[in-house]
Amino acid sequence: MRVDEKLALDAFKPDEEPHIKPRLEVCRTCRDRVCLRVCPGGLWTVVEGTDEVRVECSGCLECGSCVTCCPNGGIDWAQPRGGCGVRFRLG
């Protein structure tokens, strides 16, 4: 099962405002791109034809791995607003 198929099993209530924002001026010069590998949802991608990364916030499991691992402080990360984001039904 692909990781996007696994995420589709979970219940999400997206926040209007994205809760994770990459600081593109930092990301452009980053070589590590640890965010691409640590995210358990595989939500980080490089925008084709550019040196920018983007993140699909609506499938975020809210673990905090991306912001914890970014070596350059290149990620603004907040919890989604109250009542928004992932809702584990079993946990």
Place this chain on the structure above:
Amino acid sequence: MADGEHFDVVVVGGGLAGLSCAWEAAKAGRAVAVFERGEEPGAKNVSGGRLYLGPLRGLLPDEWNDAPLERPVARETLTLVSGGGAVSFDLRSDKLRDPAAASHTVLRAKLDRWLGEKAAEAGAMVVPGARVDGLLRTNGTVTGVRLGDETIEAALVVLADGAVSRVALDDQAPPPPSPAHVALGVKELVTLDPGRLEDRFGLEPGQGAARLALGDFTRGVPGGGFLYTNRDSVSVGVVLRLDGLAAAGPQGPESHALLDAFRAVPEVARLLAGGETTEYSAHLVPERSVDQLPPRSAPGLLVAGDAAGLVINHGFTVRGMDLALASGVLAGRAAAGDPAAAPAAYEAALAKSFVLRDLRAARRSQAFLARDRLYGHYPRVVTELFEELFRFGPDGKGRVARPAWKALRKGVLNWRGLRDLWAARKL
């Protein structure tokens, strides 16, 4: 809720630590509010698998007999995996069933919801869907919390908001934890009907199994895999040290691919065959030694559970939920007294309890578990030894002790192996 409302105790986070604190303080007659950012308690929480109730005897009320637990663990298995082979050490013992020392598998959405109801029945106000954004301070003492533009005053605030606390102590958002101090857990819940589950895991009706595995499926990243049986599902996952995952470099593995690699280990695949995945989750696990813990109190503030880093990784098992419950209960008891004296009372109670005693006793385990030979080298040495012992090829067997000595000399009885053993003596 009117702006400027006042409580005796405001708890940030409706997980095991926050809710057990609220329950305890409410039973003592305090006016308690719990703010939980999820849609209900447990909505954001992920169980690593099992809860040890033994250490909590004397701390938890009798109502815990009705708690929604999944299965008591009656079988413990450690498996070393390498090159497609697997060697397991398997414990079945009546001693595992001793109620005084039993552990139970749990699912957090069920358990936390139940605990929230208990806290509410005792009089605590449990407010879901409410994200706390910051703490109020007056002359260095915490005097309440801020939710957006709304302020709520409290004689005492208990911070129980988990491993990645985002509650600003001042105007600055707190820094994220260091990747050396956390591990990432990635988990799937796979449904299996109870009869089939008990057959596969070799269990009597109603009993549970816990399996931990180390080996090459993590592709050199320090960490391992786990399987826990719930009533009608299996929790299967990997726990990966974030610093190890980050250090693997741009060609290194993706975290979610390592869960797939664990599921593909034949031993694991056989146990889960035909099961259907129903939920996918991830969560950070604090992994600090007792000397690296964040502050547990400040004037007007107590910190409990994962937010205080109260987790012990013994290597063969990880404990966090029992420490969260214990610290929550002790915080609740401290909160029942004079708020000005609560921080000192809480620190003293924690220091006397099993929480800090066991954290101190496990002081060296973090450094030991950072040895990457535990995750690739030793599983390979043991698996190859057993493969050799049980192989009877066309050339006959020869002396059976020879492969054992060869493996020991090559794999363990050398400078690095002896150093690992020397480090292990103090665990």
